[in-house]
Amino acid sequence: MRFLKFVLIALIILRIPTVFSQLNQQIQVDVVYLASEELEGRATGTKGESLAASYIVSRMKSLGLKPGNDGGWYQSFKIPANPHMVNSAELTGKNVIGYLDRKAKSSIIIGAHYDHLGHGVVGSLAPNDHNTHNGADDNASGVAAMLWIAEKLTQQKKLEHNIIFIAFSGEEYGLFGSKAYIENPTIPKENISAMINMDMVGRLNAENVIAISGVGTSSKWNNVLQEIKPADFTFNNSESGLGPSDHSSFYLKEIPVLHFFTGQHKDYHKPSDDSYLVNYEGIEKVANIIYDIVVKIDPIKKIDFIKTKDQSKEMATDFKVTLGVMPDYVYNGNGMRIDAVLEGRAAMKAGMKDGDIIIHLAGEDIKDIHDYMKVLSENKKGDKVKAKVLRDGKEVELDVEF
Ligand SMILES: [Zn+2]
Structure with a gap:
């Protein structure tokens, strides 16, 4: 199976130059590495997490970003032992933070979690299958998209905001990395204008439908989304700022958020969430849309915050x-x-x-x-x-x- 996967990856890579652009190839390189067996599913607190984190640092460096946490690239945090599980121990995870300094007062945060489920167990939908849960869509895709947006934004010399790029860890255990960040933000919380999150953007369908949530968290979002929406795309918007990913941590601290997701699939949280199933061109399209949003909101002096009706909580309790x-x-x-x-x-x-x-x-x-x-x-x-x-x-x- 591993050999088959290798052949498939090789085939995909070999046919790229004739089909895709140079940069699209970088998106694929990022996803394939992050979702490779070597990283063993990037579970928080493991060697695979560390390898993934170093890779993201090297990519951020090569793009010309600065270390975002007081001169360092990492922000570490603890995940307490789970009292309901045998052999559960406290874990240490680390966020990776890159900074695009435009000498502005306020910043926009663009984030994607890079941790995944390791060999399964916690959070797996195939709990008896201990093969590596590679997490190509969840969420190597989001990290690759974030790096691609960073590459484009570094070429924008005139920005009214600084941009903070964060690859979160601890997401799969319960949004620990993003909670740790917003408890100890690298800039004053009041100076965070908005947070844009990507979690699973690697399976864009043929109809180009993207699920976007958090649209109710600022009066600005609806207009901005209408203005930048490509004609051949459908945005499935929902108002709520709460959802099962890192944007929730920011929303709860009254920061306007948007969250991007290309949809659920049968490989979700299973070892079969592999890179050969990812739509790379789709990642680039989603990333370009987010880039357009950032450029559009950058000149806005104050992006207001609105508390939304908490849909997901209502649904869960009902x-x-x-x-x-x-x-x-x-x-x-x-x-x-x-x-x-x-x-x-x-x-x-x-x-x-x-x-x-x-x-x-x-x-x-x-x-x-x-x-x-x-x-x-x-x-x-x-x-x-x-x-x-x-x-x-x-x-x-x-x-x-x-
Ligand atoms: Zn995820």
Whole structure:
């Protein structure tokens, strides 16, 4: 399997010069290295994390960034031992911080976590598979995008903001790196104008749909996004500043945030999240969009902060049941498309399959993911309901027991 992977990577690299630009090749080099077996899944506190961190430092140096933490590249932090796990010990992780100094008072932060799940166990969706969880999409893709944005921004000599680039660690254990940063920021917190986060930007689909959250955290975002949106892209915007990635840590300290995500997939948090499945051109496109956003917001004197309705928390506390599927967050059509049906759960028992589109559930029409969430919040465990899904264009009726 490893050999096969090597051959695939070699094939992809060999055909690049004829297809992609030079810089796109750099994006691929970054992802392939960060997601390689040598880094053993970049778990916080391991040798793989250190190797990844040194690599990111060397890349930042070569781009001409300065060390961002008082002359140093790293900011270390502790993750306490987990009392619910055997053999759990305190871990030390490190953020990598690069600084583009434009002698401005305020700064914009661009971030992406670089840690992943190592050989699985904590956070894995394939907990019995101890092969390396390579985390190519999650989140070597975000780091590569961040470095590409850094490369473009270093060529912008006139900026009204400094830019701080942070590769966070400790994300997979619970956003520890970003929390540590905002507790001990490298510049006064009031001087952080906005934070832009990327987590899983490596699977841009053929329809060019990007999920962007945090759009409600400033009155500026909607206009900016409309102005820079390429005609062939669809932005799936959501208001909330809270979500399962590092932007949440900044939002909670009242900093306007935007978070970019190209969608869920069946390899999420599994050893199969590999670099040969990544859409490199897609990473470049997403990164270019974020670059355009930074250039657009740079002259704005004050990017106001707005507290948003906490959607994800509401959803989590309202759920009495789950179906055991991974929704397709970037699906735009009618219904709720299932990216992946999870092993042994209600949906699988009911006979649902990856790619099914739920259009009817428990007596309700399902037009989108919000209708689906609403139905989940209204049912309880043991309820038996009917579901209707679209499979290869045909309607299929199924019996579901929550
Ligand atoms: Zn992630």
